[in-house]
Amino acid sequence: MAETYSIEQYLLDRANINDTVIRMMHGFDSRCVADLVDLVYTPEIFLDYDSRMGGRPRTTTSAEWAKKVARLHAEDDFTQHLV
Template sequence: MSDYDIQSYLLDRANIHDVITKMSLYLDLKRFTSLASDVFADKMQVDYSSLLGGEPYELTGEKQAVTWMEQLGGMDCWQHVTTSILIELPQPGKGVGIPKNAGALANCVARLERREARGGPEASNGGRYDLEVIRTNKSGNPWRISRLKADVVWFAGNMGVYEGVENKPAEG
């Protein structure tokens, strides 16, 4: 077992923070290919049941990027903000192995607009992401999101903005 040194610990924290930040930013910038290649693990678990009902599901990272692209396809605009990212890594030291996965919690806020929605064009929500990231063998930042659970704390606006959006993977 190799020791987990302070430099590796700090680099892991920075890389995990970056991959979580990229998730929201790439989604808002419509960089769905980058979500699949630079943010999501090859296999992942997703749970938006606290907002959309339904059940958690498993799929590939590429399929999750397509799912988000299709879910947001009917929206006119949106913005997601992820902040207060708390990363759960072991403290570095002798005898501490290099972690293969880590947990993270983050606050999140989303605002979506669909001008043609029945009942009004806006919906906002806030809550927390409960995430797991895994270390991959990919070059550059090796960390990828393997589990994404949204826990909605508050909702404001028109739930009709989400009409047709379900907590399930895209077809095909």
């Protein structure tokens, strides 16, 4: 029999997910690669953007991915992500 999922656990999980997304967007906007690596990403990341960008699924490190993402907005004076 499956374990029950309490409303308390649901709300805690939801808050943790929201906090992580906000941390990620703040890391992008502040261009803080260290925050993305230390506070958001797991040490190893599985990426599968095949349907959007072509290519094959791959695994990379959090540091490598955070640096790549930071370069996406390198030319912008500022960014603002809203959640």
